[in-house]
Amino acid sequence: MDAPGTGKDLDNAKKHLAKLNYTHPDTVIQHAVSLLQDFNDFKLHLSTIEKNSIEYQIAQVSGPGFTPLQTGGISYLIHLWLDRGYPLPTPEVTLTDFAIPVEYLQPFYNPDTGKVEYSIFYDWNSESSLTELLLAVNKVLAHTSIAWLYQMTQQQSPAPFHNQYPQPGYPIGPNISNGIAPHVHQALNRFPIKKSIFAPNEKPDPSYNSKHRHKDSRRRGSRHHHNRSRQIEASSDTEKPKEQLLDELDIPPIQASSHITVNQNESRPKPVKVASNEELVSAPLELSINPLNNNIISDQNATTTSKTTPVVYTQSNQGEIASKPEEAIRQHDNPPLPSKPAQKENISFMNKKLDPPMPQYIPESAVQEGLNTGLFIKGPFRINQKNYEQGYVYNPMDDRDVLVLGVVNRNRAMPMDIVVVKIVDEAYTSSNTDSNTPPSFQDLEHSKFGKVVFISEYKHSRKTVGFLKAYDTPNEVVLFSPRDSRIPRLIIPLQQCPKDYVDDKRKYDTSIFAAEMNEWKVDSPYANGKLIDCLGDASKLEIQIEALLIENDITQDNTFPKESIDCLPLQDWSIPADEYKSRRDYTKECIYTIDPATARDMDDALHCRKIDDNTYEVGVHIADVSYFVKENSPLDLESKKRGTSVYLTHKVIRMLPEVLADKLCSLNPKVERLAFSVVFKMNESCQPFDIWYGRSIIRSCIKMHYELAAEILEKPTKQLEEELEKKVEGQTVKDVIESVQNLNYLARKLRELRIKDGSLILQKIILSFSIDPVTGHPIGYGPYTRHASHFLIEEFMLLANKLVAQKLAEHFPEHAILRLHPSPYQHQLENKLQKVCANHGINIDISSAGGIMRTLHAFQENHDADEICILSNLCSIPMNLAKYFRLKEGVNSLHYALNFHLYTHFTSPIRRYPDLMVHRQLAAAIGQGPALTIAEPDYDIVTEECNESKANAKKASLQCNQLFFAYFLFNTGPIEEDGRIMKVLDCSFDVMLTRIGIEVRVYCEKLIQEGMAENFVFNKSAFPHSLTMTWKIGEGKTFDEDLKMFSPVRVRVYCVSKEFKLEAICLAPNLQKAQV
Helix, strand or coil: CCCCCCCCHHHHHHHHHHHCCCCCCHHHHHHHHHHHHCCCCCCCEEHHHCCCHHHHHHHHHCCCCCCCCCHHHHHHHHHHHCCCCCCCCCCEECCCCCEEECCCCCCEEECCCCCCEEEEEEECCCCCCCCHHHHHHHHHHHCCHHHHHHHHHHHCCCCHHHHHCCCCCCCCCCCCCCCCCCCHHHHHCCCCCCCCCCCCCCCCCCCCCCCCCCCCCCCCCCCCCCCCCCCCCCCCCCCCCCHHHHHHCCCCCCHHHCCCCCCCCCCCCCCCCCCCCCCCCCCCCCCCCCCCCEEEECCCCCCCCCCCCCCCCEECEEEEECCCHHHHHHCHHHHHHHHCCCCCHCCCCHHHHCCCCCCCCCHHHHHHHHHHHCCCEEECCEEEECCCEEEEECCCCCEEEEEEEHHHHHCCCCCCCCEEEEEECCCCHHHHHCHHHHHHCCCCCCCCCEEEEEEEECCCCCCEEEEEECCCCCCCCCEEECCCCCCCCEEHHHHHHHHCCCCHHHHHEEEEEEEEEEECCCCCCCCCEEEEEEECCCHHHHHHHHHHHHHHHCCCCCCHHHHCCCCCCCCCCCHHHHHHHHHHEEEEEEEEECCCCCCCCCEEEEEEEEEEECCEEEEEEECCHHCCCCCCCCCHHHHHCCCEEEECCHHHHHHHHHHHHHCCCCCCECCCEEEEEEEEEEECCCCCEEEEEEEEEEEEEEEEEEHHHHHHHEEEEEEEHHHHHCCCCCCHHHHHHHHHHHHHHHHHHHHHHHCCCCCCCCCHHHHHEEEECCCEEEEEEEEECCCCCHHHHHHHHHHHHHHHHHHHHHHHHCCCCEEEEECCCCHHHHHHHHHHHHHCCCCCCCCCCCHHHHHHHHHHCCCCCHHHHHHHHHHCCCCCCEEEEECCCCCCCCEECCCEECCCCCCCCCCEEHHHHHHHHHHHCCCCCCCCCCCCCHHHHHHHHHHHHHHHHHHHHHHHHHHHHHHHHHHCEEEEEEEEEECCCCCEEECCCCCCCEEEEEHHHHHHHCCEEEEEEEEEECCCCCCEEEEEEECCCCEEECCCCCCEEEEECCCCCCCCCCECCCCECHHHHHHH
């Protein structure tokens, strides 16, 4: 039998790692296996991992992986912690993916040093896979690291660490002039502890193996290097109780009052007794560990009292020694838990007022007068996602945004509310806004400033998600902090909190709550609200998904009201005989579907039959949903309310019940289905003629996925033909292959003509994931690959939508439901596209969509894929969102990007409600359905609701994708990716990761804090703006690099936050680049 970690286990681990997108060399796996074989009890001791083994190997690898193993720093941390007399944390951590209990520290007695030392270990058995082992090690290191040390070195003095603090073996106080800053001291003591680290009657292990010694663990970019090596070894099974060991080693415990003075009005936690196994209760501080340098990210709101009990320090050759009466020193066996923040600080938010307050809204009667005179403008209110004090409303009079600065001028408006804004003539001054952050140079490019004076429509749901912040206030309220910074914090009555919240607040520290704002007083920066629900632990992916759905006002799931279900036909439904009489029969045609491999709701199918050498018949067949969903039925009203299916990364929230979406409406193979068809003839000119619209019955002969269709288009092999033989029914494989190839021939011509006629195609990178079918969690990721088969389907769907739009406009010039893409704002095209491109030597034609497309086409000939990606994204910035609307006289119906004068959505009625409305209109237009009954204003209302639901669904989909990416990094560690700079701000820059299509922001100050850069200079006079970064490249040398749009950079992306927020840091250029 193979030893654990060898043979088949090693082979399986390699295969599994490959599936997870790991790219570590075999030497990493082999080294980990060799470590396991060193221990008969299969405990992996991190002390055996030297810098030049795993850490060195990982430093050479890109892609998802581990943080560097800071073993020397961990060792040093442990000794420092012990030297201070602090209790050591041993929480039991459950890994999300594998449910492996991990304890951080195991004590053992080192006779060489005469000290208690600690080893980090992971229990591993023969049933554990090597993948589990590696992920578990990564998880341990993510939480147990040199983070505390780094944070302390940032306080008070830049001196080396060993000069900044007393020598080991003696306790220190929190507020000495060169000691630990108070909030750091509080953070260290408030680290959660679940149980004591010593069992009674433990004895030291006399056998000590000292063969493993730590070298310093030193990282590139680290600001402080800790030069003291320590030993960590295997723990013994029996050791002395902690009190006895401390006495023997002359490490006096720190008395309570030597740390911090507790306010008499505060309730104070009980001291910790380390000698017992009882559960220890402490007020936890929210701590996150930065995997880049193991920094601790602490609660910035933590405060301490400013006074301490006097401590007298005397100098010795070992540093400063605290001297106190013996009874005071020995009053407690160990340091106390920190006090709560001072009462005055706790309740300060209750007394905070806006000065001046927000103004009352003007009378509604005055709104129209101001709009008529041009004093007011009206439109959707947009708020900067990264700066809640900056709001915008588009001003059609000068084709620019009006800037609304500060909470007072925002005047209680929420994102996407329809607001009335008064134009303010004067430029920005500190007197006309409450904003603490002056507008940046980009903001000052706006021509005018304004303030909200009225809210016409409350579009925002006023619902949000976030966390509770507990305070001891006489008003018995808690503060709710939304995670969307654009939404104000809410004051919540304490009685709305969970029943056990008061007694066990820390139980809810990581719980996400849903809340609703119900009042925002004019003199308060906070709004009043009510709790809706406690969603659960923020560290769980499912809870985060539920939260983002609430944030995007998506309240439905895949359960439907009973009255809607009652509208459905029976499961064994079959096509009635009358339908065969009234519909055109296409069941003998070679019809097929081409969809993603995982698709179950197939709403479109195609056929292509060659009539002669120059003529083809093409059929676009769409599921006839309107046959099953009758207008104004309970099912129709529910579908209208949903508006669209929501496509999340791992699942679909459907617009229609499953029995319709996946079965009766879906154009599944080998069964007859009702369809709505557009059939036409085409010749070499690709202009459709002899167009027929009508209801039909079809029978798909095969369900193809995009990859299979792509193989047919490339070059069918004998093996492929044999595979098709097993799937095709009712048609020959030869007919299927010929039909697909003919369609592709026509699709390529259609695409060429469309581009020639002025269509704009902006291809974006889409990130896709491999999902564990059991957990629904991501196990791999990569860019989504588009094949020729994707473009084939796209062209014929576009053409069918265009033909139906023309038919509807002909019959219903005042009712037709169409799709509009408004032209971009000319000012934004000129300033955010044309000028920027000109400064990079790109002469872009912004006269039309076709002009931009011609520029992109010319750009592709002389530039690489990364630069093309950046320019495509840059071109998308000034673009407006497409929307549904009702056609009427005088309204511009041009779809800007497609350059179609009439366009609609007809091809996806299973997942889009406007398509269902279009089907009903088309049926009425050709006399195969009832006459229209909806009034014109009702069409306007429904289309606007559909625009909102579509926008919310799109945002939720994008956010879910980013959440899955962050969650994957949270569990596997940072990655390094190449990117290009998209935008330069005064203190940061945005980077597009061109391989995977993710945009991240890099903060310059953080590069300095991490010791990677010395300073930076913002070049304000340049346009587009740039930064000069002074990098540290070792040996006291620096290198200046100009960072501007299109600049290539390498970025480390990571996630350490419980909210799964992506963070990024730009890596310094290598020495070779610097010398060049």
